[in-house]
Amino acid sequence: MKRTTAKIEREYGPFPGVDRVGGVSYDGAHVWIAAGDALAAFDPKTGKMARKLDVAAHAGTAFDGRRLYQIAGDKIQTVDPETGRVIATIPTPDGGASGMAWADGTLWVGQHRARKIHQIDPETGAILRTLESNRFVTGVTWVDGELWHATWEGDESEIRRIDPDSGEVLAQLDMPPGVNVSGVESDGGDTFFCGGGGSGKVRAVKRPR
Helix, strand or coil, X not given: CEEEECCEEEEECCCCCCCCECCEEECCCCEEEECECCEEEECCCCCCEEEEECCCECCCEEECCCCEEEEECCEEEEECCCCCCEEEEEECHHHCCCCEEEECCXXXXXXXXXXXXXXXXXXXXXXXXXXXXXXXXXXXXXECCEEEEEEEECCEEEEEEECCCCCCXXXXXXXXXXXXXXXXXXXXXXXXXXXXXXXXXXXXEXXXX
């Protein structure tokens, strides 16, 4: 396993009215953050808040190219990003979840204390595959066919690349002490956007090649 220290390239926030950042997603223009009682978006070029939807947003966030998916308690909401309307809901695996990502027509859902990542059917919530982790799982993201997930245990966080078939850890980015990751999303290139939990911040971290 290749292990390196994460390089933080930029910090965003704290944002007005956002006490905590949970899930993080990216629609190609804006970074979306789960802010508890709202789903908010900011421009990563300027760092300015651009939009806020009145949607319960407690944990993981994902984007499929048209719609947002948002964990709220024991359900995953499908959200119209234009109107903020909840179009549909499915149950989260085993009644709870943390991080979430979209890839190849399915959702990948992290379970924090269960230390698992489930691949699920976005229409029914049926579990298609389960990967085990030896750390608490927060954010989940895919980029260039690579599955990455964030961890947060005690005062330590990492971003790990894992084998999507076996769950084996292939690479690991160690965050600086006290810098925790509540959610993670790739920009499709060389950057991970990392939610900072109670700091109210989002950090841009360089993705290793």
